Amino acid sequence: MANLTPPQPPPSWTHTPEDILKLTKEAIERDREVRDRVAKLPPSECQFETVSLALAYSEAEFDASTEPLSFYQNVSPSKELRDASNEAEQLVSDFGVESSMRIDVYRAKVAAQKNIETSGRKLNQEEQRLVEKMVQEGTRAGLGLPEADREQLTESKKELSQICLEFSKNFNEENGTVSFTLEELKGVPKDVISGYAKRTEDGKELYDVTHKTPDIFPVFKYAESAETRRRAYESYEARLELNAPLLDRALELRRNIATLLGYKNWADHRTEIKMVKSGDNFLTDLEQKLRPLGLQERETLLKLKVDELKTKGEPFDGEFYLWDYRYYDRLYTERTLSLDDALVKEYFPVSAVVPTILEIYQNLLGVRFHEIKDKETWHPDAQMFAVWAADAKDESGFVGYCYLDLFPRESKYGHAAVWPLLPGYIRSDGKRAYPLAAMVANLAKPTPDRPALMRHDDVVTFFHEMGHVFHGLLSRTQFARFHGTHVARDFVEAPSQMLENWCWEPKVLKKMSSHYKTNEALSAELIDKLVRSRYVHVGLFYLRQLFFAWFDFEVHTNKDKQDVTALWNDLRERVSLVKGGKRSAGQGSFGHIVGGYDAGYYGYTYSLVFASDMYSTVFKGDPLDPARGDRYRRNILEPGGSRDELDSLKEFLGRDPNPEAFMQEIFGNS
Known part of the structure; x- marks a missing residue:
């Protein structure tokens, strides 16, 4: 395999700031020319090839040109490159708004759909979906509105886009x-x-x-001083208060846009094209079920706090604070299960865990990673891989490219995420364009006396994010807009959430672990304790998730301007069952709300229902079985968003999905 040459070269990462802006502007002009051409077609000439296909190819080429250029802002050590990348993304975003509001192109799409229907032209399932989605997005963009409303809508969308970019830039x-x-x-x-x-x-x-x-x-988690933990938490919560006024304005713009489009609120607009259709019933039902469990767990932790303060001779004010939760949760786990998080970490050196996780995925899904070391990336820390089918004998076995950028540095994206930088699709010449996925993480760096070690939480996160990587690599769709994670937003997390289960399976834990001094795997006793710790305080954990979901839902269903900082702090105390301290604008650090999860954060918990069902039904019996991996690859990963997500689930499960496995997981193990 080392001798095989990929049929598509990797992108260049040697751009100057001037290159980024020049190439972005050129891509915009190319796409605009295609749209102009489509818009000039007389209605009788609006057909599948002249409209739907022409636009699909152009948008795929546009994304392939601009996505890597917009990516620099998240990973480049150069401020000049980051700034140019941010400016380029703004240009792309403004052009996206302009394109979405072109009524002449929309009319061509509608005419093409009508001509296809009246001619009796037979399209395959994905082609039919393409035609329908193109018309639907124009309708949802407000192209049926009077001209004055459309102009107002365009201005509002451009300003909203600028605000979201500025929020994210401050975050990074x-x-x-x-x-x-x-x-x-x-x-x-x-x-x-x-x-x-x-x-x-x-x-x-x-x-x-x-x-x-x-x-x-x-x-x-570890600081014994409550005052230290309080100061750390309050600093962390307030770290992005400068984003609070930006969020206020973004919410105001979303309210205005929803009203113009004829929706009751922004949440109704956003959930219309998702699986759930409306998020409030799901949240209410789950909170009612979780609250008694969370209150019970809070009492347990509160007793632990009382006992510790008594031992120290310190007063107790009767409260359980935000900065108490992680500390006493750890203490409880250590004392009840004799499980030391710091000891577990010694068994997960980055140098051993990362290759093993890659090996697990490769064997499960029938692919092989081949590291490419002679090509430049955006930073020396970033690794580049060509991904091939395990049995590849020639270039037809090429899958795509993967990048891993795993360690923290200044001005780099601060969490863990995957960027699908290039889509996979069938090009206009009939040949395949291959995908590229980049995973960015912030694993601990080595210290003077220890190699880089991962907490078990980090291992779970890494496994999860690699799930997104493989969704991007192994999808096989005809059109780029349906490739990989381009599925309903409230399903996008389900495949990766399902894969987190591997990190709690004894035989997988044994395979992944290797003590940094002795190379020994985790003992059966430690594995048992770790597995049992999974459902410790699961009620409080999910109530915290529901706090974020409720906040997101509340700000996007409210019709009037509100005190968002007060809502953030009040909701957290009510839903999460922990008391805050200084009431800072913590919502300024809620990046999801400008990153595509607006009125959609509930999806993290909603999609767990599907994740639990998929795992317990198919994988639980043998999570490392390549035959089950192949079933997952064919039924869930390969279709991407080319068909309804419910159809993919039914094919994979052999029946309709249901919440029984999820409820059993929470209430049966707590």
Whole structure:
């Protein structure tokens, strides 16, 4: 396989800021020319080939040209490249708004649909879906409205796009710290502290803790001082308060847009094309079921807090705070299960876990990764792989490209996510265009006395995100707009959530673990404790998820301007069952609300219903069985969004999906 040459070269990553803007503008002009051509067609010449296909090919080529250029802002160490990338994305976004509001192109789409129907032309399922979706998106964009309303809509959408980009830019470039003395950090593992920047101020030695997950989360979990945890949490919550007015304006614009389009609110507009159709009933029902369980768990943790404060001789004010949860959750797990998170971490060195997870996926799904080391990427940390079918004998076995950029650095995207930079589809010449997926993460870096180690949570996250990578790589659709994760937003997480289950299977844990000193796998006893810890305080965990979902839903169903900061803080106390401290604008750090999950955060929990059903029905018996992996690949990954998600689920499960496995998972194990 090492001798096989991919039929499609990887993209270049040697752009200058000038290149980024020039290439973006050229791509916009090419796509605009196609739209102009389509718009000029007389109604009688509007057919599948002249309208639907022409636009589908153009949008695929446009995305393939512009997505990698917009990606630089998330990963490039160069501020000039990041700024140019951000500017390029704004150009793309503005052009997207302009394109979506072209009534002349919309009329051509409608004419093509009518001509196809009256001629009796037979299209395949995906082609028919393409025609229907193209007309639907024009209708949803407001192209049936009077001209004055359309102009107002266009201006509002452009401003909304600009605000969302600015919000995300602030998110990526946030670099604040909170400082503590060594005494204040008592309880935080030494290997974590050794990674903090150290300085002296007024004769005191201080450690600067960034808001990046590997730095600040250990403070939440381990710092014995409640005051340290409080300061860390309040700093973390307030880190993006500058985004609060941006969110206020975004919500106002969304309300205006929904009204213009004739929807009751923004949530109705967004859920119309999703699986759930409306999110409120789902949230209400689940919260009612989870609340008694969460209250019971809160009492358990509160008792732990009372006992600890009594031992220390410190007063108890009767409250359970936001900064108490992770700390006492860990204490409970350690004491009840004798499970030490820091000890478990020693069994998951990055150098062993990442290759093993790749191996598991490769064997399960019948592919092979071949690292390419002689090509430039956007940063020396980023690894590049050509992905091939396991039995590839010639270039027809090529699958696509994958990039892994796993370690934190300044001004890099701060969490874990996957970007589908190139779509897979059938080009106009009949040949295949191959996909490219880039995974960006922030795993802990090595310290002076230890290699880079992953918490078990990090392992789960990595496994989850690789699920998105494979959804992008193994999808086989005719059109780019249906490729990979281009499915209903409330289904997009289900495949990856299903794959998280592997991280709790004893034989998989044994395979993935290798102590950084002894190379020994996790013992059966440790694995048993880890598996049992999965459902510790599951009620409080899902209530926290529901807090985010309710906040997202409330701000997008309310018709009037509201105090969003008050809503954020009040809802968290009511739904999550934890008391906040200083009432900061924590919503400024809620990136999902401008990143495509607006009126859709509920989807993380909603899609778990499908994830649980898929795993328990098909994979539970043998999660490493390639035959089951092939069934998953064919029925879920390959179709992408080319058919209704419910049809993919039915084919995979052999029946309609149901919530029984999810409910059993939560209430049967808690």
